[in-house]
Amino acid sequence: MDRREFLTCMAWAGTGLAWTVGGGVASSAVLGTPGAARAAGTFSFVQISDTHVGYKGAANADPLASLARTIARANALSPAPAFVLHTGDLTHAQKPGSFDTVAEALKDLKTSQVFYIPGEHDVFVDGGKEFLQRYGQGTVGQGWRSFDYQGVHFAGLVNVLSYKSGGMGALGDEQLAWLARDLEPLGASTPVVVYSHVPLWAVYPAWGWTTADGERALGLLRRFGSVTVLNGHIHQTLQKVEGTLTFHSARSTAFPQPAPGAAPSPGPLTVPPDRLSAMLGLREVRYVETPGPLAVVDYTLEG
Amino acid sequence: MKSRWAGALAVALGAAVGLGAGGARATSSSQVEIHEFRFAPPDLTVAAGTTVTWMNEDEETHTITASGGLFASPGLEHAETFARRFDTPGTYRYFCALHPHMTGVVIVR
Numbered sequence: 001m002d003r004r005e006f007l008t009c010m011a012w013a014g015t016g017l018a019w020t021v022g023g024g025v026a027s028s029a030v031l032g033t034p035g036a037a038r039a040a041g042t043f044s045f046v047q048i049s050d051t052h053v054g055y056k057g058a059a060n061a062d063p064l065a066s067l068a069r070t071i072a073r074a075n076a077l078s079p080a081p082a083f084v085l086h087t088g089d090l091t092h093a094q095k096p097g098s099f100d101t102v103a104e105a106l107k108d109l110k111t112s113q114v115f116y117i118p119g120e121h122d123v124f125v126d127g128g129k130e131f132l133q134r135y136g137q138g139t140v141g142q143g144w145r146s147f148d149y150q151g152v153h154f155a156g157l158v159n160v161l162s163y164k165s166g167g168m169g170a171l172g173d174e175q176l177a178w179l180a181r182d183l184e185p186l187g188a189s190t191p192v193v194v195y196s197h198v199p200l201w202a203v204y205p206a207w208g209w210t211t212a213d214g215e216r217a218l219g220l221l222r223r224f225g226s227v228t229v230l231n232g233h234i235h236q237t238l239q240k241v242e243g244t245l246t247f248h249s250a251r252s253t254a255f256p257q258p259a260p261g262a263a264p265s266p267g268p269l270t271v272p273p274d275r276l277s278a279m280l281g282l283r284e285v286r287y288v289e290t291p292g293p294l295a296v297v298d299y300t301l302e303g
Numbered sequence: 304m305k306s307r308w309a310g311a312l313a314v315a316l317g318a319a320v321g322l323g324a325g326g327a328r329a330t331s332s333s334q335v336e337i338h339e340f341r342f343a344p345p346d347l348t349v350a351a352g353t354t355v356t357w358m359n360e361d362e363e364t365h366t367i368t369a370s371g372g373l374f375a376s377p378g379l380e381h382a383e384t385f386a387r388r389f390d391t392p393g394t395y396r397y398f399c400a401l402h403p404h405m406t407g408v409v410i411v412r
Contacts, residue, residue, distance in 0.1 A: 056380070057362045057363075057381065058362055059362065092364065093364040093401070094378070095378070120401055121364075121401065124368075124378075124400040124401055125377070125378075163400055163403045165396060165397070165403060165406050166398065166403060166404065166406050167403045168403065168404065206404065207340075207404065208403060208404040264339045264340075265341075265363075266340065266402075267339070267340065267361055267362055268362050268363055270362075
């Protein structure tokens, strides 16, 4: 077993455990069956995050090259993902031209649609004006949206527009009121996927890795039988299970960051060149009709 | 690091002297380093007319953004600086717009 397989198995194992807790379904029967992903009522989608186009630093000499490898991995997935979620920080510090560069690079993604939410790097210069001009179509408020796909309800939340001194991510009253209205008509058996840039739960508040009013959003979600909460921002995989809610942080395609509290600061983590690929990657999420949580597989760029 | 600071200082002093030449105010300069996601010193007290220069020692991009919106730097890459002259006494709180847990204050007397 090489390292990539090992990491994949680790992700499966973690998910399998969650599955058992959440739905009582034998994880191996669902996750290990080759034909399961092609059965009726199943689909998959891909999450990429923190592409940081424009980053120039020691942690990755060529973020566009690792993004291209990420896209190649996504394009090689079978069955092909139904769509792609980009969970923010498309650019690094919103430098002029960066949005054009990332848009050009992502044209190589073989998918029908990419749904975007911003990270703080995409909005801090102009309050999200350019981002919304480019990616705001079909969204409400300041870029949030929901949609349904094959019986699964998706909600993309924006928690980077009200950064304040000493603060952290926040959703705001308007977005929370919208979310409450959006979820209200749904039955508790509807599978829900919520995605944001900054974690909605308190991963590490000392580094700002939390959302001030995230708990209010999670409170609206607890009545559902299966809720998958995806985020980026922290450039590493991290899972948590809390009742019917499963939380998954995604890797960056550009550079890793240290584990919470493992370094003096959350700055880009420079690792030996031969280790970098194992710390970058993408995520495939497979939906199989079952009462349990979704299956989440994280792939690194290694191999 | 020393040589970069010397260059930044020269620019800041030059700007301060240039601005001060037309008026009677005393000019001086002061520095804040950004290191490991912290402003050092986080609290800085200066006389009115002082130009404060921030230098980003981190690999990560940071900003100097006034809490009330009075001023905001662009994203500062490694070794880049931002300078602002403070003429009016008061308390100027600021933070990094990308990492808002980073905060600092300039007190102008």
